[in-house]
Amino acid sequence: MAxxxxxxxxxxxxxxxxxxxxxxxxxxxxxxxxxAATGRTHYEVLGAGAGASRVEIKAAYRRLARKVxxxxxxxxxxxxxxxxxxxxxxxxxxxxxxRYDRDVACRAAGMMMRRAAxxxxxxxxxxxxxxxxxx
Amino acid sequence: MxxxxxxxxxxxxxxxxxxxxxxxxxxxxxxxxxxxxxxVAIWNGHQVELLKNxxxxxxxxxxxxxxxxxLSAGVTGGATKEHAHEERDILSGSAIFNMKRLIGRxxxxxxxxxxxxxxxxxxxxxIGVRPFIAALVNNMWRSTTPEEVLAIFLLELKALVEMHLKxxxxxAVLTIPVAFSRFQQTRIERACAMAGLHVLRxxxxxxxxxxxxAQQQQQLMQDNMGSGIEKIALIFNIGAGYCDVAVSATAxxxxxxxxxxxxxxxxxxILQNVMRHLLPDYDSLCDNAGPxxxxxxxxxxxxxxxxxxxxxxxxxxxxxxxxxxGNGLKVSKLLSRAEFEQVNQAIFEKCERIIKxxxxxxxxxxxxxxxxxxxxxxxxxPKIRSLVLGLCKKGDSxxxxxxxxxxxxGAALEGAIASGVTDPSGSLDLLTIQATxxxxxxxxxxxxxxxxxxxxxxxxxxxxxxxxxxQDNQAEAxxxxxxxxxxxxxxxxLLGYFKITGIPPAPKGAVEISVCMDIDAGNVLRVFAxxxxxxxxxxxxxxxxxxxxxxxxxxxxxxxxxxxxxSKLDLAVLPxxxxx
Numbered sequence: 001m002a003x004x005x006x007x008x009x010x011x012x013x014x015x016x017x018x019x020x021x022x023x024x025x026x027x028x029x030x031x032x033x034x035x036a037a038t039g040r041t042h043y044e045v046l047g048a049g050a051g052a053s054r055v056e057i058k059a060a061y062r063r064l065a066r067k068v069x070x071x072x073x074x075x076x077x078x079x080x081x082x083x084x085x086x087x088x089x090x091x092x093x094x095x096x097x098x099r100y101d102r103d104v105a106c107r108a109a110g111m112m113m114r115r116a117a118x119x120x121x122x123x124x125x126x127x128x129x130x131x132x133x134x135x
Numbered sequence: 136m137x138x139x140x141x142x143x144x145x146x147x148x149x150x151x152x153x154x155x156x157x158x159x160x161x162x163x164x165x166x167x168x169x170x171x172x173x174x175v176a177i178w179n180g181h182q183v184e185l186l187k188n189x190x191x192x193x194x195x196x197x198x199x200x201x202x203x204x205x206l207s208a209g210v211t212g213g214a215t216k217e218h219a220h221e222e223r224d225i226l227s228g229s230a231i232f233n234m235k236r237l238i239g240r241x242x243x244x245x246x247x248x249x250x251x252x253x254x255x256x257x258x259x260x261x262i263g264v265r266p267f268i269a270a271l272v273n274n275m276w277r278s279t280t281p282e283e284v285l286a287i288f289l290l291e292l293k294a295l296v297e298m299h300l301k302x303x304x305x306x307a308v309l310t311i312p313v314a315f316s317r318f319q320q321t322r323i324e325r326a327c328a329m330a331g332l333h334v335l336r337x338x339x340x341x342x343x344x345x346x347x348x349a350q351q352q353q354q355l356m357q358d359n360m361g362s363g364i365e366k367i368a369l370i371f372n373i374g375a376g377y378c379d380v381a382v383s384a385t386a387x388x389x390x391x392x393x394x395x396x397x398x399x400x401x402x403x404x405i406l407q408n409v410m411r412h413l414l415p416d417y418d419s420l421c422d423n424a425g426p427x428x429x430x431x432x433x434x435x436x437x438x439x440x441x442x443x444x445x446x447x448x449x450x451x452x453x454x455x456x457x458x459x460x461g462n463g464l465k466v467s468k469l470l471s472r473a474e475f476e477q478v479n480q481a482i483f484e485k486c487e488r489i490i491k492x493x494x495x496x497x498x499x500x501x502x503x504x505x506x507x508x509x510x511x512x513x514x515x516x517p518k519i520r521s522l523v524l525g526l527c528k529k530g531d532s533x534x535x536x537x538x539x540x541x542x543x544x545g546a547a548l549e550g551a552i553a554s555g556v557t558d559p560s561g562s563l564d565l566l567t568i569q570a571t572x573x574x575x576x577x578x579x580x581x582x583x584x585x586x587x588x589x590x591x592x593x594x595x596x597x598x599x600x601x602x603x604x605x606q607d608n609q610a611e612a613x614x615x616x617x618x619x620x621x622x623x624x625x626x627x628x629l630l631g632y633f634k635i636t637g638i639p640p641a642p643k644g645a646v647e648i649s650v651c652m653d654i655d656a657g658n659v660l661r662v663f664a665x666x667x668x669x670x671x672x673x674x675x676x677x678x679x680x681x682x683x684x685x686x687x688x689x690x691x692x693x694x695x696x697x698x699x700x701x702s703k704l705d706l707a708v709l710p711x712x713x714x715x
Binding site: 055058059062063065066069070071072073078081082085089 | 365386387388389391552553555557566567568593595596597653655656
């Protein structure tokens with residue numbers, strides 16, 4: 001139950017509460033929230049460069065799936081695969097990828113300000129990209 | 136106990152390398168329970184091997200014969216040659232078959248209603264409870280359940296495998312139709328438990344075929360340095376009871392299921408359509424007219440003659456049917472292939488619909504498909520072949536897969552992989568990324584259905600959604616979990632329900648309730664729900680509920696809940712504009 005409390009506290013501190021609430025398993029719930037939770041971009045999750053082609057994205061997904069999928073030998077829990085799949089699902093779809101790239105660029109601009117806010121204030125501000133209207 | 140057994144087994148096998156012996160006993164077997172035929176396969180240390188019964192059959196007729204005090208299933212088929220069950224014995228009323236069509240269904244289900252024409256007793260009250268099923272033993276109806284029948288069958292199947300392997304078997308991977316609800320899956324698990332088998336995985340049939348295909352592609356690549364390019368396969372499976380489609384993307388030993396679709400349509404429906412066509416007053420024959428034994432005998436004779444005709448029409452343009460059904464009832468007709476196709480038009484249309492749906496869900500066009508794989512007994516029907524190939528714009532189907540053995544071989548492969556077996560040749564170095572076949576969600580916005588995990592989401596999966604109250608100061612909310620494709624909750628399968636209590640007083644629409652659904656790699660579904668806004672000391676803890684909770688799929692539960700609570704405990708989807 002302690003995990004409940006922590007995840008709720010995080011939610012309470014966020015600008016838009018609710019989406020990532022719930023028990024431990026539910027903390028990382030959405031593709032967009034993922035980056036905030038793990039600090040890794042979809043490109044980092046896949047180990048792909050920003051200019052990676054669709055074929056490269058797919059190959060990276062398969063290669064990593066064989067490492068992190070719970071069914072794979074030595075694979076971990078569900079979390080790793082859910083993250084990997086979210087990254088793949090976004091980057092393998094040209095429209096989704098374009099939107100994501102735009103959001104990341106927009107976020108980079110806002111990053112400095114947010115970092116300042118995070119270090120000064122006690123509350124960790126969890127944000128989701130769709131709702132972050134930076135312009 | 137178990138360890139002792141293993142010691143005995145390895146003692147008796149003095150040859151062979153020890154390593155294989157040690158790892159052997161834990162390897163899960165693959166079982167394909169078909170509506171009409173079953174088969175079982177094992178990983179023999181080097182490859183998949185289909186087992187044969189004492190009559191040298193790989194495909195064993197799925198039925199259980201009730202006779203006096205003895206029960207015998209189709210695995211042995213009556214044990215000895217003298218007592219071998221003939222088809223007419225199976226249709227005499229004392230055998231129960233088509234378990235896969237009946238299991239986990241309520242008496243209001245149209246599939247159960249259609250099963251009333253089978254030559255054993257399927258009695259329905261039409262109130263959403265399980266049907267009453269009975270076999271005729273010494274002119275008396277002896278009741279049973281589909282789970283029990285399946286368990287007896289599996290017990291015989293298990294004995295066959297153990298006799299072959301000379302050690303006990305515990306784990307199994309079974310193939311199931313895509314259209315099976317989660318409730319039906321629990322019934323299969325129950326039947327397996329009754330037979331002493333632990334279900335390691337339930338695999339949708341076409342995904343088992345996809346795994347076999349992935350293995351073959353992997354092998355090809357190693358043999359002639361293939362390109363390793365992603366290959367898209369459309370797998371179409373139609374057996375006696377169900378029809379399934381899967382689109383898989385395969386490369387580097389990873390088989391990713393891009394989309395799944397299925398429906399309860401198969402050879403049994405084709406058979407019934409043709410029987411009705413041959414004998415227009417067929418339904419009155421099935422409805423208690425005349426002495427029971429005579430009636431069942433007539434139905435059995437008609438069934439056999441029709442089945443024979445359908446088989447012949449796979450290779451001939453027309454066939455003549457001459458059957459004396461007794462009691463002056465005769466069928467004499469020349470049936471052409473065109474007529475046969477006309478009679479089954481609706482079935483072919485359903486097949487077409489699910490293929491189109493599957494392709495569109497996978498976001499692919501026929502041009503993207505590299506291989507079309509046709510499996511299942513009814514895939515031999517010329518019209519079905521031409522229909523699938525036509526839709527996929529292909530001249531021919533993939534040839535390196537046996538249409539009747541593919542599913543069970545895939546299940547045995549998965550059994551070996553899931554048991555942690557590795558093969559030096561790399562032939563088990565495979566991974567299947569499964570997808571959810573149906574939408575999963577809860578009842579919301581009146582009688583609506585809010586899908587939280589949409590169909591064809593990669594598994595493991597986790598999604599959540601926000602809901603709100605529909606009444607001022609609503610203290611409790613009902614979370615009714617459904618699975619299916621319908622837009623209305625009640626059109627889908629109810630998996631279970633629970634209440635969230637102690638919601639802090641607030642005007643309607645102000646409270647935020649999060650419902651999260653989680654499917655793990657073992658395909659277990661859990662639902663988490665609780666209040667996320669407002670927060671405070673009084674906020675009740677979250678609930679975690681494993682689904683399905685219904686232990687008997689009561690078709691009337693949804694209605695009973697509606698009658699009891701009306702809209703007092705309803706939830707509404709929180710409008711998207713607030714939560715993009």
